[in-house]
Amino acid sequence: MTQRNAAREPTFGSERVFRNGNPGVEPKARKACTNCRKQKMRCLPGNGNICRRCYRSGLPCIFIPRANAANVGDLVPSQRLDAHFQVDVLQRLRTIEEILGIGCPESTEEATSNSRALSDNVPSELRGFQALWEALRTLQENCTNIDVPSAIWNKNVVGELWSSFQDRMPGLHFMPKKQTFSSPQPLLLVAILHFSSVRGPPETAELSPSYFRVFNNAIAHLLIPESAFSQPPQNDCAIEEWAFQTVLGIVLAGLLNEASIPETGLWISVAYRLILEHCPAHVDETSREWRKLFSGVQIIDLEHASLHLSCPVIPMEAPLPGLRTSHRDQLNKLSRMMHTGLTHFTGRGLPTIWSCFQYDKPLVSNLASSFTAVDAAVIRDWARQLDEWLEEFSTTVEGSEHTRHLVFRQYVLHRMVVLSIYHTARGCDLWSSTVTPKEQHELLLSARATIRLHVQDDTIWANWDLVMITWAALILLQGIEGNAGEVNDLDAIKVHLDKLKQANDPKPLLHTKLITRLDGSLQKVNTHKVNDSSQQNYTTLDVDSSWHIFDQASLEQMNFGSWSYPGASESTQWTDAQI
Structure with a gap:
């Protein structure tokens, strides 16, 4: 071979590779890649095991060994070469899926990121897992x-x-x-x-x-x-x-x-x-x-x-x-x-609590007109057992202060469930003609206790708790509209609303649904009605107490005069409570 012909051979670095494999010259394992061969272009080394041309064009850079290769084992594609080959295949597959209407194409950057994710190194602290x-x-x-x-x-x-x-x-x-x-x-x-x-x-x-x-x-x-x-x-x-x-x-x-x-x-x-x-x-x-x-x-x-x-x-x-x-x-x-x-x-045609968040107008109930003595007995027995449960586990000697906090929280939330059966049966209208003052008092007192749970405790996070507290806020807003609110009710509702907005809200956007519903009700409230002269003390009303569902002792226990209100500087015993 002449010197002129030898100069045309592809080179890597400063060493030449001859096609005839003359003795004394060590042939290189890496020759021109398939893409450069097809285009009859010079194959120049690039990033790692990929030549410059293939690296710029994003094509798989594949070297085929020749008979004079010194080490065929060196020709096995690396993990990086495999990753780029996978990118090319995924791009073509997603293009076909887009044409057929069965998938969405992925951009080159996303495909490259995906291939890199496949080959990420395991974090050092988790290599044993x-x-x-x-x-x-x-x-x-x-x-x-x-x-x-x-x-x-x-x-x-x-x-x-x-x-x-x-x-x-x-x-x-x-x-x-x-x-x-x-x-x-x-x-x-x-x-x-x-x-x-x-x-x-x-x-x-x-x-x-x-x-x-x-x-x-x-x-x-x-x-x-x-x-x-x-x-x-x-x-x-x-x-x-x-x-x-x-x-x-x-x-x-x-x-x-x-x-x-x-x-x-x-x-x-x-x-x-x-x-x-x-x-x-x-x-x-x-x-x-x-x-x-x-x-x-x-x-x-x-x-x-x-x-x-x-x-x-x-x-x-x-x-x-x-x-x-x-x-x-x-x-x-x-x-x-x-x-x-x-x-x-169940199965009585009663509107659900969640339906009040799904629909703007309350659903029609079949229970109000067909409420029987058996239904009333079930409600009263349910309330009696809940009162006994509170008394038993909130005063137990073995229970810690933390346990008593949890018991009281569960009592307040489940009390709202019991009273909500009456409330939804009457079209979620606190001022319905079928609701007695005692029922209004009991429902408002429970709603006020529920909303203040979130005021005093930053650790509440479970979906059920958040829904029940928002539900209580909606009931309390009805009380404010009817001049039955207290001076701190709106502040407590706004604290709960702010905490909902601060939470990271993943889809399906539960917090967004609760915020939208509560914001809409807040806008309808005439805040001028909330003043000291508009407050009523329902416990002094001379009315029939036959609808008094829960025991009077439990109502007295839910007197929140000693609780701090939003913006208060002193700490409360509820700060360390947890779910």
């Missing part, structure tokens, strides 16, 4: 049918959300001991990511709707035979752990969606079935906290039923001995009285 990344991979591989941003799969983001979950997760009153998992199952993982992103800073809260869509996809696949989510492990211990984590994931998602998502009732049914199938026959100290988990599912079921006035799914008595608790248990007694009352009024 291999099961975490396996669960994440399972979620990602089964979410090809939904459109979510690639950022939710970034391992740095996932690692941060996973690590911060315990700090952002408030204590649960049915499971105060926080659970830890080193090998999370996919459905629990996405529920934790959804929960942690909602309660995180704004940049992570933006990802929560995407994690919610992934959760919906996961729980849907849970009901598909032989899917990656419906296949439990092979050994018995692993099956129990899989079921416990799956149910706990449903509980976490239910707490954030029980009001605005009607399908929460279906999730509860799935969780209940998993508990029945996989709870061990003998629950001891070495087992997971199945009793408390069952109590949590039961509470969410009753809260969901109280908002939508649907029949509870979970029975009043646990069917398995390992799930049963003493009838003297605080949550058990509360659940039993709620189950009895809600079951009686």
Whole structure:
């Protein structure tokens, strides 16, 4: 070969590569890539294993070995080369889907970001949690049918959300001991990511709707035979752990969606079935906290039923001995009285609490005209049991101050549920001709107590609590319109409204719905009516007390004269209360 011909050969660096493979010259493994060969252009080294031309055009840079290659093993494409090849394939696939109308095209930047997310390095503090990344991979591989941003799969983001979950997760009153998992199952993982992103800073809260869509996809696949989510492990211990984590994931998602998502009732049914199938026959100290988990599912079921006035799914008595608790248990007694009352009024044509947020005008009720003596007896028995429950667990010697705070909060909120049956039956009109002054007094007093719960406690976050407090605010605004308000009522309502606006509101936008409804009612209130001369003391009215539902002692206990009002400087005993 002449020197002139040799100069035309492709070179890398300062060394020449000859086609004939003469002795004494070490041939290079990397030759011209396929794209440069087709265009008969010189192949120049670029970024890593990619030549300059392919790097600029975003094409897969593939080198084909020749017979004189020194090391064929060096020619295996790197992970970066594979990632760029995947980008090219994904771009073409999404273009085809766009033409067929079955998908949305992804931009080159998004596709590149997606490929980088696939090859992210595991955070150093979570490198030992291999099961975490396996669960994440399972979620990602089964979410090809939904459109979510690639950022939710970034391992740095996932690692941060996973690590911060315990700090952002408030204590649960049915499971105060926080659970830890080193090998999370996919459905629990996405529920934790959804929960942690909602309660995180704004940049992570933006990802929560995407994690919610992934959760919906996961729980849907849970009901598909032989899917990656419906296949439990092979050994018995692993099956129990899989079921416990799956149910706990449903509980976490239910707490954030029980009001605005009607399908929460279906999730509860799935969780209940998993508990029945996989709870061990003998629950001891070495087992997971199945009793408390069952109590949590039961509470969410009753809260969901109280908002939508649907029949509870979970029975009043646990069917398995390992799930049963003493009838003297605080949550058990509360659940039993709620189950009895809600079951009686289900299917009676009564407008639900949630319907008052869905529609501007109250729905027509069939209960007001057909209210029987049995209905009145059920209401009075329900109220009597709730009063006894408050007296028993708020004065117990064994209970701590924190426990008494929680008991009082649950009493106030559940009292609103009982009184709301009368209120919705009368078209949600406090000043209806069928409402007696005693009923008005009792309902306004309960609403005032409920709204002040949020004034005194910044830790309230659960959907059910927020809906009930907003519901109480709407009732209190009716009282203000009828000259039955107190001087601090509007301030308390505005504090609650401000706290709703401060929360990171993920889709399906529960806070937005509550804010819109409360803002609309506030605009209708004539604030000039709120003055000292307009206040009435209903306890001094000489009226028939036959409609006095709750015991007078409970009404006296709900005297909030010692509570601080919005803007007060002194601290209160409710500051440290938690869910």
